[in-house]
Amino acid sequence: MREFPRPRILLSRCIEVEPCRYNGVKIDSPLIAALRPHVEMIPVCPEMEIGLGVPRDPLRLVASGGEIRLIQPATGRDLTEEMIRFTASFVDALDLLDGIVLKARSPSCGPRGVDIFPSVEAESAASRGRGIFSASLLKRFSDVALAEEGQLGDPAFSDHFLTRLFTLADFRELRLHESGRNLLQFHAENKYILTLYNQKEYHGLTDLVVNRNERSFDAVIREYRTRLYAMLSRRPSAKAHLSVFRRAAEHLIPHAERVEQEAIEETIERFGRGDLPLHEARRRFMNWIEEFDEDYLAHQTYFRPYPDALAAVFT
Ligand code: SF4
DSSP: OOOOOOOEEEEETTBTTOOOSTTSOOBOOHHHHHHGGGSEEEEEOHHHHTTOOSSOOOOEEEEETTEEEEEETTTTEEOHHHHHHHHHHHHHHOOOOSEEEEOTTOTTTOOSOEEEESSSSOSSOSEEEOOHHHHHHHHHSOSSEEEEGGGGGSHHHHHHHHHHHHHHHHHHHHHHTTTTSOHHHHHHHTHHHHHHHOHHHHHHHHHHHHOOTTOOHHHHHHHHHHHHHHHTTSOOOHHHHHHHHHHHHHHHGGGOOHHHHHHHHHHHHHHHHTOSOHHHHHHHHHHHHHHTTOHHHHTOGGGSSSOHHHHHHHO
8 A cells, every 4th residue: 555745735824724815714625724734734724824903904916116015904904014024934944845826806815816906995906816815825835735625526626636746745755855766666656647747748758757867866856856756747638648548457457357348448538538437437437447456557556646645525
């Protein structure tokens, strides 16, 4: 059975942790609730950290003199400097992160599409951007697994986010314990995940780990990290998953009786038509892998990219 790493996640505190939104509300997220026992969570509410209470008058971003200011229209308070000061010291003190989950559209936490108003009184936004806190945070941690809370309701996105999160954490632990584990092993066990995301880049990484030449382990792992983080940033297509299932089937078919061969082919066909969810197709493959004792596929992280309890939340 696979042993999972423990990812480090920074989280907007109002998501599942505490009712600290301006209106005293907490956002329920079944996936974050299920994730808590499996990760190290760093919840933060930047607006509470700068001394605002709950409930509070809402804030907004206002474009003024070529700058973006954080204003509380009801009181006229300009909280930009406080937020910039808090953010700088908080982000500076963070070392390792594998993932970030942020509240959408918040003037502090929103990672994109946050309303920017032309004036304090304006009724509609003139442009959109990032919250003040998230802008600095995402500048420093630009390549970790990122989700807005609303995206976690989409099963395909959640699968991508969790796969990325646990793969990056696995790689980080490999770096921390580089003498105990082997980069080649990581590369081999993640072959299906890597080819899912980018087949060409998988071959490039194979070349990097196999032909180290005179390069130090440190130099190789640094380059591997950069390329790995970049390749996992784009959500894979259903077609890419289909291609992984087809390759896995080539390993299973020789072990299978006729009736099982037909079931494997039917699973691939139904998944390809969009009639079978990814998690169900993956679960069936996992059953066949166990039934046929298929050792090579059993070691592929693709079939169990994150703890089963998490998949159960959105399937
Ligand atoms: S969005 Fe950010 S600042 Fe607003 S309540 Fe949530 S954690 Fe606090």
